[in-house]
Amino acid sequence: MIQVFSFYLFAALTILSAVFVIMSRNPVHSVLWLIMAFFNAAGLMVLVGAEFIAMLLVIVYVGAVAVLFLFVVMMLDIDFAELRAGFVKNFPLGLAIALVLLAELVFGIGAYSAGALEMGHAAAAASPQIDGASNIESIGAVLYGKYLFLFESAGIILLVAMVGAIVLTHRERKDTRGQNIGRQIRRRPQDATVNVRPEVGKGVQL
Amino acid sequence: MTEFFMNLGMNYEWAWFVATICGILLIALPLMLGVAMIIYADRKIWAAMALRRGPNVVGPFGLLQSFADGLKVFLQETIIPSAANKGLFLIAPIITFTVALLAWAVIPFNSGAILADINVGLLYVLAISSLGVYGVVIAGWASNSKYPFFSAMRAAAQMISYEVSIGFILICVVLWAGSFNMNEIVQAQKGTVLGFINGFVANPLLFPMWVLFLISGMAETARAPFDLTEAESELVAGYQTEYSSMAFALYWLGEYANVLLMCTLNAVLFWGGYLPPVDWAPLYVVPGFVWLLVKILFFFFIFSWVKATVPRYRYDQLMRLGWKVFLPMSLLWVVLVSGWLMLTRYGGAV
Numbered sequence: 001m002i003q004v005f006s007f008y009l010f011a012a013l014t015i016l017s018a019v020f021v022i023m024s025r026n027p028v029h030s031v032l033w034l035i036m037a038f039f040n041a042a043g044l045m046v047l048v049g050a051e052f053i054a055m056l057l058v059i060v061y062v063g064a065v066a067v068l069f070l071f072v073v074m075m076l077d078i079d080f081a082e083l084r085a086g087f088v089k090n091f092p093l094g095l096a097i098a099l100v101l102l103a104e105l106v107f108g109i110g111a112y113s114a115g116a117l118e119m120g121h122a123a124a125a126a127s128p129q130i131d132g133a134s135n136i137e138s139i140g141a142v143l144y145g146k147y148l149f150l151f152e153s154a155g156i157i158l159l160v161a162m163v164g165a166i167v168l169t170h171r172e173r174k175d176t177r178g179q180n181i182g183r184q185i186r187r188r189p190q191d192a193t194v195n196v197r198p199e200v201g202k203g204v205q206l
Numbered sequence: 207m208t209e210f211f212m213n214l215g216m217n218y219e220w221a222w223f224v225a226t227i228c229g230i231l232l233i234a235l236p237l238m239l240g241v242a243m244i245i246y247a248d249r250k251i252w253a254a255m256a257l258r259r260g261p262n263v264v265g266p267f268g269l270l271q272s273f274a275d276g277l278k279v280f281l282q283e284t285i286i287p288s289a290a291n292k293g294l295f296l297i298a299p300i301i302t303f304t305v306a307l308l309a310w311a312v313i314p315f316n317s318g319a320i321l322a323d324i325n326v327g328l329l330y331v332l333a334i335s336s337l338g339v340y341g342v343v344i345a346g347w348a349s350n351s352k353y354p355f356f357s358a359m360r361a362a363a364q365m366i367s368y369e370v371s372i373g374f375i376l377i378c379v380v381l382w383a384g385s386f387n388m389n390e391i392v393q394a395q396k397g398t399v400l401g402f403i404n405g406f407v408a409n410p411l412l413f414p415m416w417v418l419f420l421i422s423g424m425a426e427t428a429r430a431p432f433d434l435t436e437a438e439s440e441l442v443a444g445y446q447t448e449y450s451s452m453a454f455a456l457y458w459l460g461e462y463a464n465v466l467l468m469c470t471l472n473a474v475l476f477w478g479g480y481l482p483p484v485d486w487a488p489l490y491v492v493p494g495f496v497w498l499l500v501k502i503l504f505f506f507f508i509f510s511w512v513k514a515t516v517p518r519y520r521y522d523q524l525m526r527l528g529w530k531v532f533l534p535m536s537l538l539w540v541v542l543v544s545g546w547l548m549l550t551r552y553g554g555a556v
Contacts (some may be wrong), residue, residue, distance in 0.1 A: 001219065028347060032294070035340070055329035059373075063336025064366060067343070071362050074347050074355075134325045136386060202478070 003047060010043040027073045034064045052135040229321045233310050241462045242272040248462075248510050255514035258462040260425065270406040282451040287349065290448065296350035299449065299456035304342030306463035309334040313470055314389045316480050317495035327388035328376055331471065332369075335426065338464060339365040341457075342435060342445050357444035361428065367528035368425040374536035375419045378543045379475050382406060392479035402485045404478035411546060415539055416476040418532055420508070423468035425528065427461070430513040434521055465509060466502065473501035 012107050017036040024030050038061045045054035198204050211221035246261060246269060253260025261268035286292055312327040314320040324330060339362055346358020380386055383394035383406075399408040406412040425432040436444030446457050473479055479501075480494030519527070 002223075032344070051324065051326050052329070055326045055333050058333035059329065059336055063339075063369065064286055067336075067339055067362055069364055071359070074343075110484065136325065152356075179526075 006043070007047055010040045010047065014040040014044065027076070028070065031066060031069045031073050034069070035062055038062050038066065050135060052139060066077075226321070231323060232312075233313075234307055235349070237307065237310060237463060237466070238459070240466065241459050242276070243269075244466060244506060245272045245275075245458075245462055247506065248513070252514045255511070276455065279431060279451060280437070282291055284451040284453060285448075286352065287448050289350040289469055291348040291350065291352065294344050295448075296453065297451040298341050298345035298348060299460070301344065302338065302460040303456040303463075305334055305337045305341065306460035306467070308337075310470075311472060313467075314390050314392055315498060317389065319495070323387065323389055326386050328386045328475075330466075331388075332373060332376065335372075335464075335467075336365075338368055338426075341460065345445040345449070345457075349369045351463060353441045353443075354445045354447050357435045357441050357447075359447065364432065364434065364524060364528075365426060367525060368422045368532070371418065371528060371536045372422045372426060373413045373531035374533070374540050375422065376475070378412060378415045378536070378539050379406060381540070381543050381547055382409070382412060388474060388479075390492065390508055392474060392481060393499065393551060395478045396481055397485040404481040404483060404485050406478075407476040411539075411543060412476070415536065417470070418536060419476065420472060422528075422532060423472065424509065424512065425524070427464045427468050429465060429509055431516040431518050431520065432524060436523060437518060458535040466506065469502045469505035469509065470498070472505045473498055477501050 014037050017033045017040065020033040021030045021037065024033060038057060042054040042057045042062075045051070045057065196204055211224050212218060214221075216224065239529050249271070250260040250268075259269035264270045285293060309331050311322045312320065312324060314323075322330075342361040342365075343358045346354040346356075346361070349355070363403040379391065382398075383391040385391060385394065395404050395406055397404060398406060407416045424430075428435045435441075436446065438444075441447075446454060449457065477483075478497075480498045482489035482492065482497050
């Protein structure tokens with residue numbers, strides 16, 4: 001009873017907020033609706049028993065990615081009229097993408113309901129849930145056991161992308177003075193101050 | 207508690223429902239009372255360190271000061287700036303306050319006394335604490351005013367930065383405990399060091415992680431010396447500048463509830479939670495809840511102490527500390543801890 005109620009609540013809110021992402025006039029509102037959609041999707045995942053994925057969705061997407069989205073969108077100076085202008089021109093392209101996604105969804109569901117896949121050794125792919133083990137343990141067993149090399153190569157690709165982004169955007173600035181913490185801590189009063197007693201009328205050599 | 211309500215003649219679903227509501231109230235109401243008293247304690251400690259008296263007028267020893275403040279704020283007019291985005295302006299404090307209460311669901315107050323004993327308890331805490339930034343960012347943007355906006359930008363950058371290192375620190379704890387479940391993490395600390403000390407903090411390999419966690423916790427909750435989001439000399443009052451009345455009070459309460467949560471996490475993850483400090487039978491006579499409370503108060507005292515004595519960080523220093531010191535160090539520690547466990551606990555076999 002409560003499961004059915006929660007499912008329809010989360011599902012309806014996910015779709016509704018996804019619609020508002022593209023409907024709202026203000027980009028900041030769009031990002032906030034997107035966060036709402038992520039959150040409800042996480043709720044759906046909890047309902048199917050994938051609590052680990054649900055928590056990761058919230059931590060990674062809501063907690064980090066969407067914050068950066070929001071960060072960027074808030075900083076932008078957006079001309080709403082200009083934003084609307086491209087709508088008619090880009091409408092066919094958007095429609096084409098939507099149709100492709102719909103077709104993929106239909107094929108995916110059709111293939112799934114047609115029966116188990118027999119590609120190579122699909123036992124683990126078909127039922128990642130190991131009996132009696134929690135979510136995290138079964139994901140770990142699959143990810144760090146069977147698909148270790150795929151997992152590691154995904155990690156390396158991400159690392160390369162990260163290094164690339166830093167290399168592309170980093171610029172050396174010559175006009176700023178960084179703080180040298182080590183030097184500051186090593187510095188003692190006698191290095192910086194001297195005690196002098198000048199004769200009257202002579203002054204001090206600086 | 208579900209059984210208790212089932213014995214009263216309810217069916218399972220209703221008993222579960224009523225038990226959960228009662229559990230939420232049992233946590234939230236004492237928490238709100240605790241926040242009110244902790245604000246008083248914070249002001250008293252701060253005053254004592256500055257050789258002042260602190261609140262001492264309302265009630266005996268000024269104990270009712272927080273309630274007087276609450277009443278005053280409650281009777282104020284709620285002012286919404288005409289240029290503000292009205293809906294978001296009002297939602298933002300509600301988000302902060304709600305998020306501050308949500309994470310308490312997985313805190314074990316005693317063995318078995320936990321509202322939601324879920325497998326991914328620690329991840330849940332991390333997920334909820336990563337939501338905290340939205341209340342601040344939305345407030346800053348919706349106020350449509352420059353100082354709150356600067357404050358929101360700072361808060362977003364600061365919280366993301368320190369969440370990264372907190373994540374790695376928690377992974378060290380999880381590796382040692384072998385579970386994400388909060389209750390199991392506490393139980394794993396029973397006699398963990400030399401067979402009789404309860405708490406990961408006494409473990410030489412995990413002790414540096416506790417120090418990092420304490421400091422990151424201060425940065426995550428934007429407490430002094432990391433309170434750059436509300437640095438009054440630069441940003442008036444930060445993201446709260448445009449807020450008044452209960453909206454302001456919700457920020458105030460949420461902030462202190464978050465500080466208490468950080469103290470609790472310190473106690474639960476590193477100091478043995480509801481276990482007594484030493485695994486010695488007579489100490490278990492004292493209820494676990496009391497031990498947890500004592501530890502929370504101890505950490506809150508440390509938080510106040512730091513607030514009263516340490517000057518505020520500069521923004522670039524804050525970022526440097528997060529990204530260039532804490533992140534590499536916690537990353538290194540993940541490797542060290544997992545390597546050590548592989549060598550000792552899992553037999554070194556590959």
